[in-house]
Every structure is written in C-alpha cells, then in structure tokens.
Amino acid sequence: MWDELKRLAASGAGTTIAERFDNDNRAAEFSLNAAGMLFDYSKTALDEQSRAALVQLAKDAGVETHRDAMFTGKPINATEERAVLHTALRNLDGGPVVVGDADVMPEVHETLERMEDLAREIRRGEVTDVVNIGIGGSDLGPAMAYLALKPYADGPRCHFVSNVDGADIADTLRGLDPKTTLFIVASKTFTTIETMTNARTARAWLDDRRVSHEGRFVALSSNKEKAAEWGIPENRVFGFADWVGGRYSMWGPIGLSLMVAIGPEAFRAFLRGGQEMDRHFTAAPLHQNMPVLLALVGIWNNQVLGHATRAVLPYDNRLARLPAYLQQLEMESNGKSVAMDGSPLQVDSGPIVWGEPGTNGQHAFYQLIHQGTRVVPCEFMVAAEGHEPDLAHHHDLLIANCLAQSEALMRGRTLEEAREICARQGFERDELERQARHRVFPGDRPSTTLVYPQLTPEVLGKIVALYEHRVFVEGAILDINSFDQWGVELGKELAKALEPMVTGEAGTDEKDGSTRQLVEFVRRFRD
C-alpha cells in the first residue's frame, strides 16, 4: 500500500491544491463536522483516490481491531506488557472496563471523587497558591490546560515547576507565602530525579521558614509505597494504575492542580469532552472519523510526501502550551525506529512537531513556512468565539489572520503577480525582475484547519482526546508501540554517571574528549 500511495502522490503532483478546488464541493467533501467541531482538510493534496487508499491503509493495518483492543484493556503496550486505558479515566457514564478479570471503573470513580473532595476543601480553605512539581506527562498536561482554561480558573493560583534548573523553583517560590502554599508532587514513578529534587527543595523551603509540612503536600503517583516513604499521608496520595501512560495522564490524578483551579464541575466537563471524542472515535466509520482523518493527513504529508515536520498553529493565545504538550504526546509516542516485532521501520517514524500561537508566529517564523525551500504542513486551529465579548473585534481579526494564512499558503503569488506589484512600486527592467523574484510565494503548501465553538473545558477535552487518538492511529499504521519511551533512558543513565564528575567527586578519564573538555571548562569556575 505504501508503494501505491507513493504512486498516487507522484501522479497527483502535477495538480496544485488550488486547482483541486475546481470541483465546487471539495470543501464539503474534504472536511468533517463532528463532536461540534469542523475539521477542514481540503487545503491538502489529497484527492478521492488517495484518501481512499489511506483509509484502506488504516484498514489493512488493523486500526479498528487495535482501537477495540485498547478500549477493552488488552495489553497493547507490548514492551511493558501493559494495557492502555487512559480512556477509562473519562468513561464517566460508560460501562465497565475490564483489565485482567477486574472492572477498573469503581476505583476510577472512587479516586475521582476523592480528588473532588480534596479540591473542594482546598478551594474553600486558605490555600492561595498551588505548586505542581512534576515533569513531562506530570507537568505538560495540567500546565497546558491551566493556561487554556484561565477564564474558568476561580480557585487558588497554580504554578508549575518542572525543570531541575534551580531557577524554575526559585523563581516560582519567590513571593509565595509558605503558610498558604500547597505542593502537589506529581510523578507516576515517584523516582524522577528532577521532580524529587524539586520536591526536596520545596520541603527545605518550608523548613527554612519553620512551617510544618503537615497538610502542605499532596502526592499523585502510581508508586504509593514511594509516596508513603516520602512521608505523605495516605489520604493525600492519589494513585493511578500502570495502564495510564505519563503523557496520557492528565485525565486522572495528574489533573488535580487543574481541578483545584477550575473546580470539580468544570473538570468533569473536560472529562465529558474527552469521552465524547472517544465515542466518536469508536463509533464513526474510518472515512468519517476525525482522529483517523487527522492521522491520515499526517501520514500522507509525512510518510508519503516526505515532509519531516508539522507545525501546530493555534490561533488561540491560551493554547500557547499546546505545541509543547503535543511534542511530548506525538514525539514520545511515535518517535521510534522499530516496529512492534523489533524489525526496522519500513517508513519514517512520526514527524517533528513544533509550533506557536498565531498571530505571533506570523511575525517570526512564517517567513520560512511561506518561502523556505522546505514544505511545512500546517495545522491551524481557532475558536469561533473568544471569551472576551468586549473585545470581539480582536477575535474577528484573529480569525481573519488564521484563514488568511491557510489561503496564502495554498494560493501563493506567481512571478507575474509579483512583477505587477513591483511595477506599481516603480521598479523597472532588471531591478524589477530581481525585486519580483523575492516577492514570489510558491504556494501549493498544505494545511488543515480545526474550528471549535469556544475554548471551554469540554472543547479542550475533545481537542486533547482528538490528538491522543490521532497519535494512536498513526502509531497503529506505522506498527509502532506508541506507549513506551525507551528513548529517554540513555540520557538519564549517563546524567547519573556524570553528576559526580561535575561535582569533582569522580574523574572524567573514561569520557570522550568533548565531554571531558566540557566538564573541565565548567569545573574551572568551581575550584
């Protein structure tokens, strides 16, 4: 099928995206309205044939069987022999979900209710600031969502400390009152060096100010023993099972900071949104299935056409951390070189994901997107309505900018048009020709646009679940295990060995010349 797709791509290469709009129905035929959102993928090089071939690719890869295996608790994370059931965390009014021979839903509900009790208590009490200490999946989800849902945040202020760089926690704690600050230590394993180092620093910060630890710490972890060892009382520990992957964990205890900020009701709305996307994903046929289509467009651009990156461009300032969140979700899930059976991948792994909110990006890196030599498929997203009714004219401009970019990418500007512009500006002959060439836009650059009504908790839930399932579908098609992350281990091991070299307790003889030189240079400032 890959060969067939490449053949279709080559045979379609002579037709531009803009020319494909000669068919009046293209916009409707190459978009999907589901779960209250519109996903428009008509500004891509796909045609009916290539889309059908991609749907067939998904079928051949057994996407539906894999999907059902995930939702029914089969151990699809085969390198760690774990089920993958973050969807159970948002299965609010769904049926039982069985892992092994036990229904996991009673415990999911019980934990959710305990979280809600604590969140209510915190929101009623004297806590002014909540500091979530976590990294990766124990940071990016709640940090992204806290910013996204600022209009709903009526609880204590939340802060997110992730980096082992002392600057992070120092800057966060400066100005906070130790008597009204609550620390949430969020770590699935409760062994992550960055998080445990920051948590110890938080404890020392309280000690230095002679404030008792009592009631000041909450732990979110799968490793309840380690959390207990750390001295956090059992009723302040919120556990989750190993079938919740770190980067898929914001729906459960890892979302506590968000729940405290926006309140349990709004958090439930977020879960409901995720569940609605799950229902769509499990019920809709592949060719009318939003996560599947988003994945197929991704596969087409990346593995078939060979575009190595994709830009996520939310025209929504509150989604500023979404690209970072998606970098972990997509790249930690699908950045792998071997198939499930350990053999080398036959095609490229998942793409490099990056992005920034529009319109800021327009004034920075869009130059390359429009005129660079490489094609960057763009994923635009925008809300029909903002949260600032008094500033509706800002929102109109925001939408206009978003739509203008996808139009510009597709249409481009011909040399002829550029010459006319230059002639109007008074350039003549050779100079006109030279100037005109700088003003040409190649066009024919693909993009998709997701439009949602407003960035509410429910809509955010839908968007996050949409991307989770997109990653799942791409992983299934590529025959990748999207749920392990062995690629992060080597650096961790080497860092452990390097620390005593940095402090001078161990020599660097065994290291390569470059590493030795770098350590020695740093050490010059220490002695």
Ligand SMILES: O=P(O)(O)OC[C@H]1O[C@H](O)[C@H](O)[C@@H](O)[C@@H]1O
């Ligand atoms: O939640 P933790 O166990 O502290 O893990 C935090 C993060 O670090 C790991 O190295 C993984 O790469 C991430 O997937 C994980 O989210």
